[in-house]
Structure formats: C-alpha cells, structure tokens
Amino acid sequence: MSIFLTGSSGFVGQNFVSAINSKVPLRKYSKGDKFTITENIVIHLAGKAHDLKKTANSDEYYQINTELTKDVFDAFLLSNAKVFITLSSVKAVADEVEVEVKENQKPNPVTHYGKSKLLAEQYIFSKEIPQGKRVYVLRPCMIHGPGNKGNLNLLFKIVSRGIPWPLGSFENKRSFCSIDNLIFIINELIEREDIPSGIYNVADDEPVSTNELIELIALSQNIKPKIRQFSKRLIEHFAELGDILHLPINTERLHKLTSSYIVSNEKIKHAIGKPFPTSSRDGLLKTFKSFHN
Numbered sequence: 001m002s003i004f005l006t007g008s009s010g011f012v013g014q015n016f017v018s019a020i021n022s023k024v025p026l027r028k029y030s031k032g033d034k035f036t037i038t039e040n041i042v043i044h045l046a047g048k049a050h051d052l053k054k055t056a057n058s059d060e061y062y063q064i065n066t067e068l069t070k071d072v073f074d075a076f077l078l079s080n081a082k083v084f085i086t087l088s089s090v091k092a093v094a095d096e097v098e099v100e101v102k103e104n105q106k107p108n109p110v111t112h113y114g115k116s117k118l119l120a121e122q123y124i125f126s127k128e129i130p131q132g133k134r135v136y137v138l139r140p141c142m143i144h145g146p147g148n149k150g151n152l153n154l155l156f157k158i159v160s161r162g163i164p165w166p167l168g169s170f171e172n173k174r175s176f177c178s179i180d181n182l183i184f185i186i187n188e189l190i191e192r193e194d195i196p197s198g199i200y201n202v203a204d205d206e207p208v209s210t211n212e213l214i215e216l217i218a219l220s221q222n223i224k225p226k227i228r229q230f231s232k233r234l235i236e237h238f239a240e241l242g243d244i245l246h247l248p249i250n251t252e253r254l255h256k257l258t259s260s261y262i263v264s265n266e267k268i269k270h271a272i273g274k275p276f277p278t279s280s281r282d283g284l285l286k287t288f289k290s291f292h293n
Helices: 011-020 058-078 110-124 151-159 178-193 210-220 232-245 251-258 266-272 278-292
Strands: 003-006 025-026 041-044 083-087 134-140 141-142 176-179 198-202
Touching: 003 011, 011 025, 011 041, 011 178, 041 058, 041 178, 058 083, 058 110, 110 134, 110 232, 134 178, 141 178, 141 278, 151 210, 151 278, 176 178, 176 278, 178 198, 178 266, 178 278, 198 266, 210 278
Parallel strands: 003 025, 003 041, 041 083, 083 134, 134 198, 141 176
Antiparallel strands: none
C-alpha cells in the first residue's frame, strides 16, 4: 500500500502523517505538482478553511476547495488507485440547524466556504465510479486537538484568566470532532473494503454545551469555573444595543455563542461497527490541556 497525500502541512495532514509513522510509503503533494498518481490510496486534505474574520477572497474558496478537488479526483479516476478520501464539511449542508445535521438532508449552504465544499461533493458524485474503486467524502464538524486552538481558543482565554462567563442561562449543544477520532476513521476507510462509498458526517458521540466546555476548560487548568446566569432578556437587550453602538457583543455574535449545532454520526458509526477511540469529554480535555503548554 502507498499513499498520495495533499494538505500534509495542515492540522489534519500533520496528524495523519504522524499516525502512519513512516509505516506506509507516502508522497506529499506540493503546490504546482502534476497530478500523476501511481499510489494505491489518494487522501485529499488540502483546502481553504472557513475564514471567520470574513477577510478572505471568495474566489479562493472555489479555486482551492472546488477546482483543486476536481483536479485531484480526475487524476484518481485515471489512475490505478483504489481509494479516494477527501474532507468536505458539515457547512456544505447548513450553517444553522434546527435538530441535527444528517447526510440525507437537502444541502443549503449560505457561505462561500460551504458552497465551495458542496460543489466539490456534487462533482465527485456526478462521475461514474469505476468498479473496484472506493470514494469517501467526510463531513467533519469543528475539528480540535493539540496544536489546533481554532474557535475554542477565545473561550479558553476567557476561562483560564478567571473571567466569569455571563451566558450561563443559555442552554445549547454543539458537536465537535476529536482529531483522534477523525484519524481513526480515515485509517478504517483505508484498510477495510466492506465500507460503502459515500458521504459520511464525522463527529464525536456526544454534543457538548458551552457551559460544559467551560467546566472542562476549568478542569484542565485546575481552576474553578465561573458561570453566571444573568437574565436572557437582559443579555438580548444588551446585544441589541451592541448592534447600534458596534460593541463586541451584538445579536449576531450572541446567536453564534448560544445556538446549537448537532451533527449525527450514526451513518459512519454503523458502517465502521466499532466504538470511536476517544470520548467527547476526553478529547476536549486533551485539547484544552495542550493549550496551556
């Protein structure tokens, strides 16, 4: 077995390379290389991440997430490689959910990031997959792990500095994806021939509330969590004032901090038929402990 890998310098790519530990011949794609694939496995992890600061050029999403994926997949189809694995995102389906994200629901992304990922998915499954080849599109939710602070970093800073969390009266649940579980799934897809081609959501088993995240951060730093339960309506009024006065807290940011986003992992769990190696709680604790270093 040999692997052709794109995105080796990214967070997921670095962890994947560490996991295989030189046990398998690996060729890393570099920008400008020609896509002549002679390996058995193609793992396409390169992509343009979601820019939460909204400063990215929208064209970059389509050039990298859509067009580059097309090029890699076309090369896979022309090669003798047997397995193609790529990362999409749950944002290819929806930016907000009322119940939970499942693979069979109608996609309706609103951001250029989500739209570019969906276009890549649609291209892949518009092609006839030759017999003997397996194709997997993984839709992870927020990936976390040591070395990748991401959106959890701001919350970590607030808690670790002893600043009280004022939104304790809001109850929400969000899904997260431990890098350990993602790498486990990728390895299962590589090694097994009994898992059908298709689109699979990737998430840890248990969604976690923001209050629970704060408690886990505090536990990881051996401090007492400070969660304040102020009136929801009072906070909502304050956020509305923030819209007018351009304060750090406004209605959009409050919604992002307090809304739920639950991702079903039922399909991939059923396909693999094994428990994930890392629980939601243990994975988050491992991530938060790494932030202190």
